[in-house]
Amino acid sequence: MSIRNARTRGKLPKLLLGLTLAASMLAVSACGEKASDTKTQGGAATPAASAKKEVKDLKIGYLNVMDDAQAMVAFDAKLYEKNGLNVKMQAFESGTDLIKAMVGGDVDAGVLGFTNAVAWASKGAGLKVVGGAQMGFHSILVRNDSGINKVEDLKGKRLGSQKAGSTADTVLTGVTLKNAKLTKNDLQMVYVEPAQAIQSLAGGAIDAAFVFEPYDKIATKTMPVKQIYEVGKVWPFPCMVVITTDEALKKNREGVNRMLDSQKEAIELLQKDPQKAADLITKRFIEGDTLKTDKGEVKATSVIKESIESQQFNWEINADHIKRMQEISDLLLEQKALDKPVKVEDILDLTWQNQQKKS
Template sequence: MAIRKGALALATALAAALLTVASPHTASADPVNIRIGWSTMPGHLIPVLYSKPDILKHYGKSYTVEPIRFRGSSPQITAMAANEIDMAAFGPLVLALAVNNARLDVKVVADIIQDGVDGYHSETFLVRADSGIDKIEDMKGKRIGTNAIGSASDTAIRAMFRAKGMRDKRDFTMVEVAFPNIPPMIDEGKLDLGTVLQPMSKQLIASGKYKVLFTSKDAMGPSQLVFLTANGKFLEANRTALMDFFEDHVRAVRWFTDPKNRTEAVKIIADFMQQSPDTLTHLFTKEDYFRDPFMIPNVKAIQESIDIAVELGLSPTGITVDPNYVDLSFVEEAKRRIEAGAQ
């Protein structure tokens, strides 16, 4: 199930340090604790966004955050159904499954990362350069590593192979493997192809030992790869505090992605990941995923991805995302506050 990250004790300590300052937007004396699911760093950013008190106006006053790590998007459905998290990092298919299968009351509330937008990075699916695999058809009888069945990258894999008339179990075998374990399993010959995230993707390609067989953009076009989804009842019960949260959340993402803060931002992320900043040279460049400047998700792209998933047979039925499963009022209010403060 979920792995609660002890490294986030820093964020908890910051909450205590900030409690002495009053907030004009505080809904109650006790801050609302927001439990947020995430699965990958540095892509999702969630575990580090609340680590700089000078860019957070409301942390520890009207809200606190408890990031909780998962292997992918789909395991977060179970966690939300069990009331273990209030927000989740979902992919499009997972949203449809949460609504149709788990009967969850969920709303798309913010962008996390978008794939293949305006020349930005697209998720890569790698094979060994000496594998003899040069096209999708060469994958017949091979093994593919996927982080979680139903995740955004899993859907892209199936879309690409379905376009070539190839299907799981008949033409190839899908193996669920955590993202960090996919590259060594390809190297050891236990997998033939897998999703490899940045920065590892860039490093492996540069080594000359690996090559890109296809990207998510090749399979599905530009897409809303991952987005923040929230429990609808939680949103309504804590609307005032969550307006504060999203103002800080958007401010934090904007700080991390601002070129003038890049050196410090990369160091914060590198320290969290226990890596050298030199391994994260792709961050916040065109080699990274696109993030909307005000965290407004591409709802149209979410709908298109769900429609593709239904065509692939990954979900028996789709959903109409807008207006039934979207609430952009929080990021819209965050944008209003931030732009008003800049004047």
């Protein structure tokens, strides 16, 4: 058994409890230009699809993280094909790499951190947020014997988190620490990817880790650690969204709409039948059928099912979401991560969503 790295799908370094994990020190945004793992679906329309509509080609970028589950479920459940799409799925090692590929025309759309859209929009890139995906989940994990029980207890401690400017870092700085009347100067920040963070936490190299799924569930199942905080429970925010380019909308809006139709169905499956969704995508995160814990082996699909259930997937972007997006944009400006202010309404195109409401 081994656990797949959420970004690179490689194998992570060995953990204390005999787990094999894959370490990646690359920049990531839920939020070098080398892409990996291309898959295609569709190719030819089924007879039913052919009778209804012409097949459209679409290149979709994604990150191999639970935050992007809708993109993966839509592919693995053949929902893109069902909706008349010939999809090429391209896995990227970071949101930065994905957004660069999108701006460069190498992919048409992707599911990635909202902060990427804001950052590149401030540079003048022609991007649009066209749909919702996942509300933010970032938890703080500590060892059971650490004596750390709340965020305030992190003062003077070593905290592993993603790099400055990432979605995680933006929220950690502007929300989590701020609400605890702390700044990053009050802690010893260690910037590493989640895989390395939980390894370092297990080995005692850091005192706490700020991570997302499925690392939270895998770590709490297989290591003597506990969750003391989860930002989504305190400050819900749209972390992952569906982003495309003005050019893609101009040339292939129908294809983008069909992608959104497919991902909406995928989100409904994630919400209504997380076990079926887990059966589809577990192989993307965990190699083998089980994980070892101090209470014996547990099914890999059950761990991913719990990871899915801890998330809130939402295809709709509502007024409250837009307000929170603007707050995030303002936080990025305050943290000097933007070239200039961005008005969120200017980078939204909710045409497809409005059509869904009418129908």
